[in-house]
Amino acid sequence: MTDLGLLHYFLGIHATRTGSGLFLSHKQYASEIIEREGMLSCHPYMTPVEPGAKLTSHGPPVKDPTLYRSLAGALQYLNFTRPDISYAVLQVCIFMNDPREQHMHDLRRMIRYIQGTTDLGLQLYASSPNTLVAYTDADWVSFPTTRRSTSGYCVFLGNNLLSWSSKNQLTPSRSSAEAEYRGVANAVAEPCFHNLLRALHCPLTSATLVYYDNVSYV
Incomplete structure (x- = not known):
């Protein structure tokens, strides 16, 4: 090549x-x-x-x-x-x-x-991967027409933002706690970086940390 x-x-x-x-x-x-x-x-x-x-x-x-x-x-x-x-x-x-x-x-x-923000972008830092951390949130009934909530998450590998998503949930949620739980489930299920890093011979030694802001189901 x-x-x-x-x-x-x-x-x-x-x-x-x-x-x-x-x-x-x-x-x-x-x-x-x-x-x-x-x-x-x-x-x-x-x-x-x-x-x-x-x-x-x-x-x-x-x-x-x-x-x-x-x-x-x-x-x-x-x-x-x-x-x-x-x-x-x-x-x-x-x-x-x-x-x-x-x-x-x-x-x-x-x-x-x-x-007004054309200079913004994504900064990737030269650092060794150490931890995989996900942050998740959900906006309950954000679309009144369908009564569906919106889930969002972002995943960091060390200081680097590697994955993010914002999308409608497949089914309506009965409460904000249910919407938040679905958001956490999506954040945990979608990222596959543990397997990817293992294939690259850089396995992580700790489990993924997931942070959320809802206290209804703690």
Whole structure:
């Protein structure tokens, strides 16, 4: 195989070597999304979604569903280096089959947030793996239409964030405690890093720690 040297750019992801490790970002890709929507000079928002807002399937449909799906798909790829938009991307992608004007408004709000945060990315540190730690949370009945809750988790290997997810639970939960329990179960079941590290001859000597913020089922 040809030696292409140090990694600098791959599939839209910039890789910058720093004194502490490797910084991954989608700065150019994010700028292209903003430019395609004609929002380069827009005023940026401080958050990707309005705090406390819950999306519904009501309201007039968007005039161009193809544009909506194209932008939502582009934001899904941007999420590979931007964990901060995971929940917002989930919200706009749930309604891709039948988007409404409210959803397009929220999608453009996310683009305005990205416009002010294009320098953000994912920092990977040069350190030996020691512990695998997962943090999980759940938003009970976050979607009033389906009555389903949203689970979210992130997994750290030492100081490095390796995996994160935000998605709807498959079935409605009767209480916030049940929603949190499902979120913890998803966080424990999905990461397979113990087996991966064992295959790479770097096995972990301790079990995965899982942290949650609900005290109803302690």
